[in-house]
Amino acid sequence: MSQQVCNTAVLKCTFGLGPSMLTVLPTNRTLTSNQPAANIMDHIPMTNIAPFPLCNCPGNPAVAAATAAALGTPTPAACTPATAAPWIPGQTTVLIANQPALDTNSKLVCSFGGMIEVVVPGQFTHMIP
Template identity: 60%
Template structure:
């Protein structure tokens, strides 16, 4: 059985985020999976596709570093603003959506603030009927 295709409403989790976020997929590729717009590796735009994860706890984030320094070294989380400038990796290279690899549930996205964003729930489920 293959890896599930990712679509709109997929749940994402960042390694430095405090809460899960939802993947927003615009219907530009005109392809549906599970009745929702299907995602490709280029659906990585901050605040368009990737929503905030509550608060960020990464010291690589300048806002967190400044707040922590002001608190005399006590880690001080700050609001998350994803900094995802590169596409999802690796995607599904054998399935193209809009001339780009489709996004599958094994893909990861790197945040500039050292976070690793993974797909917790792909937005669709496969049912096995015995």
């Protein structure tokens, strides 16, 4: 069993140089531990996925530009999440707003090359079978 993810969950990216936070809007009308519960469609950059403090992925155009300006020295730059696809796989045994619930086993792919995962689910009471 995994934990259900909700608003204020802490996220980690393989190329991020610090944590980020998940924001879940109350549009799904489902709460867990008095916070809006997340589903796999809560992947929209800047709406659901806040930028990580810095990015060091060479696939990120900002990092590539900063590295070029530093004459080839790898240089972290601002993060702008590029999360075009939903979280995978989600938990199909529990639906929230007709979409699989987001659980701690789910991952989110950044188009620049990073893999985002949940490190703190935002609540510790509800498990998903």
